[in-house]
Ligand SMILES: [Ca+2]
Ligand SMILES: [Ca+2]
Ligand SMILES: [Ca+2]
């Protein structure tokens with residue numbers, strides 16, 4: 001976990017030495033470790049303020065947060081949402097001493113070439129301290145990060161051209177004044193990282209009806225990810241109570257879990273991995289927490305990212321939901337296991353909103369979009385029939401400091417529920433829903449520092 005000391009302004013005063021002397025020192029150091037820019041210099045893309053679905057901080061992320069490159073390579077940051085900076089820091093160095101993009105708006109870019117070997121942490125000035133919006137560039141010699149698939153990003157993918165779906169004027173969600181329900185104070189049991197509890201045997205019959213039920217006991221589980229160690233951990237829940245845990249596979253650097261669903265039809269949910277730099281996807285087949293196989297999925301064109309997986313066309317196979325960071329369009333890629341067999345445009349999202357989850361809220365058998373506005377705390381449900389939006393309803397507004405992470409049916413009453421995360425206390429809370437209405441709430445387990453909850 002990165003120390004927030006770096007964000008204290010007092011650091012700047014530690015450099016009360018002659019600035020030219022420091023410049024000389026830095027110049028010398030750079031010349032010692034500097035490398036000529038090789039002919040094969042590459043550009044690595046990082047998205048700023050990704051409204052990624054289901055991550056703990058929907059809009060407060062660099063994606064990927066860690067990039068490993070060679071001397072001479074470039075890193076290009078692109079702002080998916082505004083109000084963020086890309087600002088360097090390091091121990092003993094003042095904030096922004098190496099680089100500082102300043103506050104930028106959606107669509108802006110910032111590029112920097114790294115000629116020296118080293119590790120270069122950076123953060124977003126407004127959101128580093130509050131929300132751990134930090135990133136790292138590692139410049140190494142030798143072989144670059146062995147991305148497991150070398151799926152090159154295709155230029156011009158046969159993307160379904162999202163026909164001129166007019167942006168719905170959905171944003172009219174009037175924020176309810178914080179009604180009743182004070183946020184449930186997180187009860188006791190802050191539990192540490194998963195102990196290697198033996199897997200609870202669950203009779204492997206039939207396909208799971210609950211997304212993210214790794215041990216197939218009928219209850220959705222929490223999938224945790226540690227961006228520093230790249231480890232994953234599954235917390236088995238009984239409704240809102242954490243009863244056991246297991247280690248899942250570690251992710252390769254540069255990859256993140258973009259969704260969880262059963263792709264090969266063996267009854268166990270699998271990881272969908274995405275690499276934002278190469279645009280590649282992969283399926284990691286799991287049996288509970290053990291990885292038993294892997295396959296390449298389709299590659300994504302630039303600006304598109306996987307924000308969730310669900311079976312939109314009800315053919316029994318989970319599909320990709322893609323989101324365009326620039327146009328705010330959505331597209332569904334129909335999958336047959338790891339192969340793409342078709343596609344359709346979904347509705348465009350209103351500005352400021354992201355898809356925080358996919359679940360069938362109105363019980364018509366089709367998964368719906370759970371929309372979340374990280375700035376206002378507003379929620380909305382967009383009812384879909386396959387890829388067509390057939391209705392919308394306002395959901396409850398989250399109190400500040402809380403973030404919507406996803407939806408799943410925790411109390412098994414047939415209605416998907418909201419999962420909330422408290423950015424300050426790291427507590428989680430389940431809001432039990434009846435369609436778009438909140439009917440009750442209960443505290444879930446508290447996340448250990450350094451871990452984030454992958455959305456449902
Ligand atoms: Ca379970
Ligand atoms: Ca499907
Ligand atoms: Ca539905």
Ligand SMILES: [Ca+2]
Nearest residue numbers: 409411413415
């Ligand atoms: Ca429920």
